[in-house]
Amino acid sequence: MNAPKTSRYIEIQGVAQTFKTKKGPFQALRDINLTIGKGEFVALIGHSGCGKSTLLNLIAGLTAPSAGVLLCDNREVAGPGPERAVVFQNHSLLPWLTCWENVHLGVERVFGAANKSTGVAAESRAQLRQRTDAALALVGLTHAAQKRPGEISGGMKQRVGIARALAMEPKVLLMDEPFGALDALTRAKLQDELLEIVAKTQATVVMVTHDVDEAVLLSDKIVMMTNGPAATIGEVLPVHLPRPRNRVELAENPAYLHCRKAVIDFLYARQAHVEKAA
Template identity: 75%
Template sequence: MSAFIEVQGAEVTFQTRKGPFQALRDIDLKIEKGEFVTLIGHSGCGKSTLLNLIAGLLAPTGGVLICDNREIKGPGPERGVVFQNHSLLPWLTCFDNVYLAVERVFSATEGKPALKARTAAALELVGMSHATHKRPHEISGGMKQRVGIARALAMEPKVLLMDEPFGALDALTRAKLQDELLKIVARTKSTVVMVTHDVDEAVLLSDRIVMMTNGPSATIGEIHDVRLAHPRDRVALAEDPVYVQARKAVIDFLYTRHAHVEKVAA
């Protein structure tokens, strides 16, 4: 039986002024339905490039990507994307930012009352009902990210793709949203692929951690199974031997066997 998402021999080469630049090579990855997978590695290792391939925002130079038994040939509503920058339209309210996505996906089959109900339900899911009529400049960074997540979830995507969604937030806000994300995924049963730089975030959230080698020509170095039951409590996990071992495995890969060496001008 095939996996829900399959990446088969994918590679990406960009044409630059200095010639071809191979960002990714030989990417083979299978993701099961309902699985939470994080992509981690040093800057420039192609994490976001791989995520963009799955999103259909970027076409592979070689290989093929499949989602739900269909080849990925471009963006689609079955794959919702949450970027590090919330990307909300500043002139629209929180409600209207989410409604815009809902209308795009469901307007052909549902009337306005149903579309509005979907929008309200998505905002309630991320705890943002109180900010329905506020515009992005009137709410905090963490709240903007909640609305961005609501917008993606409102389309009822089969896959939720997240590119460092909490990277720009302070530690307390980030921790709160991580916990909320775990609850949301438990309710929606979404398949999630998330890019992160944060080892603790990867271990807390993931079923599997995909560790990338350094670029250029980056590929998948190792995949670590995080054998921790759900729901997960960050306080209880701090001294859990499985959590500690998973964290050590990722740190060992990133900072011992694949330490990032900066080029220093002579």
């Protein structure tokens, strides 16, 4: 069964993003309004250049909006924070460190020092090691802990990146096409593993994807973006499929097929609009 979600955990209110360029201002996003519930899995989908990654960066606090406000747990997003972890398409691992050391580096930064604002004391070295071990175990990489990134496959590198993010116990997991560079079989395996991980951690997830089947398989709702420039949210599609989900069983599920068709119809309609305008 689907776990109950609170209706307003991330709130995006009237957000716009304009960048300064040599040719003048470029408006990437306009009038973005969206609410995401606690524990909800949301996919952002749309054609290239529609501002999906820009919106993800705004939620992460990596950039500030030109207009509007973003809230997470009733607090304004004013910059990056450990409660919002990001997994990029490029795993971004330090090649001279082992898998264990790459994960431990993030753990140490978040839990190795006292948090003055909350009064939480710094954890011991043993506790930091336990957190690192647990994160690697969660993604099934205990056996590769002492290997360096150059010694493991692309899929394993992505799992290390996910482990590093999860080790910080984020309230929100932000993923920018984390499986986009992987082959189909590896991608499917990691999608299934992600479903299991999210079920265990109950994290709120926002993921950018170009893959329609991935969006329907993983999400509670799919946010479909209009084409850029000045992109906005075109439609929000709820995905009413029970969890846990099995991709084989869903292949002929009417609700799954309905959601898949709805997303494809939206994307094709947008592409046809672009071609007609050209």
